Amino acid sequence: MTIHVARPDLLAHQNAVRLPFAALVQELREMLGARLVAYLGGVKATRQVSDWAEGRRLPSQLVQDRLRASYQIAQTLAAAEEPAVIQAWFQGMNPKLDDVSPARALREASSDDVASQVMAAARAFLAS
Template sequence: MQTQRVITAEESAHRDTSRQSIADIARFLQDTFSQRLTAFIAGIEDPKQVGKWCAAQNSPRIDSELRLRAAYQVFQTIEHAENSHTARAWMIGMNPQLDDDSPLQAIADDRFKDAMAAARSYIKGDL
C-alpha cells in the first residue's frame, strides 16, 4: 500500500512561488495590495514601474524580485492555511512577533525569514 504525503501550506506556497513568473507575481501583488504598496515592498520609488513589470515590459532588479517573491510566498502560505481575506489583513496588519511592523514592512526591510517565521507561528496558532 502506498502512503500519500500531505503537502503543507508552506510547501504548497513554495511550489507555487517557484512556478510563477515575476510578471505574474507583480500582477498578483498589485491586484491584492495596490500598485503603490507593491512598489514599497519592492523598494522602488516609481509605482509605474510595477505596471511595466506586470506587463512584462521589463523586469525588476534582483533585490526587488527577491522582495516580491518573498511577499508572494508568505501571502500564499497564509492563504493556503486560511483564505485570501485573512492573508491580506495579516500581511498589512501590525504583528507583535515583528516588533509591531507588518509582514509587508518586514519584507520591504529584507527581513524575509522573520516574516516567514511569523507566518508559521500564525498557522500553528502561536500568535
C-alpha cells in the same frame, strides 16, 4: 476558492520559484493590491508595478527576490485566509516581528533571515 493543503508553504515555495516574474507580480497584486506591492518593491508609483506585471520592465534582482519571498508568504496565508486578511496581516504591527509590520520588515530587509522570520510569523498566524 481556498484550497487547504497539509503544508501550504511547500506549494507556495514551488509556485514562487517556478512562476515567471510577471505572472508572480500579477498574482501578488491581486492578493495584496498594487499599492502594497509597490511599497514592498520600494517604488512610489503603482505604474511600475503594472510594468512589472506586464513584463515591460524588471526591477533589480534584490526587488525580485523580495517580491518572490512576499509572494511565497502571501500564498502560504492564502491557503486559509481571504485577500483582505492577508493585506491586513502584511500591513499590521506583528508581535512576532517586534511590532514591525511584515511589509516593512521585508522592504527594509538586508538579508534572507528577515524573510525567514516573516514566514515563521505567517506560520504562527495560521496555527493560531
